[in-house]
Amino acid sequence: MRRNLIHYVVVLCLVCCCFPLGVYAQSPGTASRLVPAMVIAPELPAQRLAAVEQQVAEAKSSADNAWMLISAALVLLMTGPGLALFYGGLVRKKNVLGTMMQSFAMMAVITVVWAVVGFSLAFGPGNGFIGGFHNIFLRGVGLQPDADYAATIPLETFMVYQLMFAIITPALITGAFAERMKFSAMLVFLTLWSLCVYFPMAHMVWGKGGLLNASLGGRFPTLDFAGGIVVHATSGVSALVCTLYLGKRLGYPKEDMRPHSVVLSFMGACLLWVGWFGFNAGSALAAGGLATSAFVATHFAAAAAAVGWSGAEWIRNGKPSALGAISGSVAGLATITPAAGFVTPMSALAIGLIAGPFCFWMVTKVKLRFGYDDSLDVFGVHGVGGTIGAILTGIFASSVINPIFKNAKGAALPSGVLEGNSHQLLNQLVGVAIAWVLAAVGTLVILKVVDIVIGLRVSTEHETQGLDFSQHGEEGYYWETPA
């Protein structure tokens, strides 16, 4: 079908190329020059076809590259300002800068790690679990596409796009240990976490030869379009381990720990929603119809989950809160992440409607029941959302939207359980289980090491003072002090 389309475009371009000649032919001065061209025409078509094909390929590459660069920028927008505002508003005002800095620090530090070794470990050639050192210092990463990943965009675009995912994933975890971890320990912990948990996980699901890679022949082909498992399940589970290891904030749950500004969180959540179009629709790695499918699914799930969370809250508490509505949309976005690009718009609505109330229940009931202090609900929203999203992807995935599984003749095979591929649910569960185990064990070991070497938690005095002053020597707000 794609081949037909290309032929159609080629013919169209040929017609367009001829059209100006026709116009020139109207003027007597150029008519004589055109005649010889007509004479040598017989040997032209092959060359000209090749030239036009080249131009068509370049045009398609430019179009795809434009969308992918915009998508990369949109995904960066999710971390800063999106996540920084979302998390910054949820903490007490003495910790607003400390919390925002944790997200921002990931933008800086992970970029360096990625350039030096991260991309190579995640997407370079290696074994089923991790890439190797073939592409360290971005060796061999240039403007030539790598057809295994994305045939129409420079590998360098793919590299910088994937970098933005590597930034936001550890940044998501910071919400779990908010208001109580040393800045220095946080930097070391999340750098090691990226090396030991994120890069291997990204390689397994998306990398060449990865154990779970669905399109490049993995042993357990797991469907994860934009990172429900790789990003949200791993960060969510790691977040849970962090809260259990670090313990509660001083004074939790007795003291007043209301979000100091739901307004900041509101702006952050709306930016996350917008940025998520780059995250999910960009994961099509091209500007074609698949990006549209993912875009629509993303938007529909976010909306349905906001409706679902708000509805559940309205019934339980008598009022739909602003924080609830935005939390619902983020839960829907995390949940649709693995499914976008595999499911129909109606399935996306269904996934969102499941995600909203389910995450609401996790955050408001289960967390309070067990008493852990997942301060900004990273596990309840991202861990749970990503996990149920991965499972629902196995159920709702449609080969009409994305024919990812093909037989030897290239015909599409059923994708999800609803199409009759009941085995896919098992693959999804394998992927989720590996992510959970790797995230939990990896996080625990790294936390222990960093705790021994640096010490994870700020002193009681510094925690009372707030991270802004104790870690950064600043205050977020000072308008109450006299001029």
Place this chain on the structure above:
Amino acid sequence: MTKVEAVIQTSKLDAVKDELHKIGVEGMTVLEARGHGRQKGHTEIYRGREYTVDLIPKIKLELVLTDEMVEKTVQAIMMAARTGKIGDGKIFLTKVDDAIRIRNDERGESAL
């Protein structure tokens, strides 16, 4: 001399101020305060966690007046600040021994 301390609803500050200007009160000190009396506050819910907010924002007015102004002032505050519901606030009166104007050493009522 008497000090009048009035704790009122934040929304009533302008009405009270206008009324006091009308009866000729020349100076006042206004503080943003938080507190509660029998009004027990309200609950707010953030992601399932309930917070009882019992210290509610209030405005506290402080005025030091000559004794003949006191009753008029109290009446004016009551008239402007009353809604008839719980939370309207309270007025406290205390005797003041002396007042001193920092600028020029004036003392007593002339310093007010």
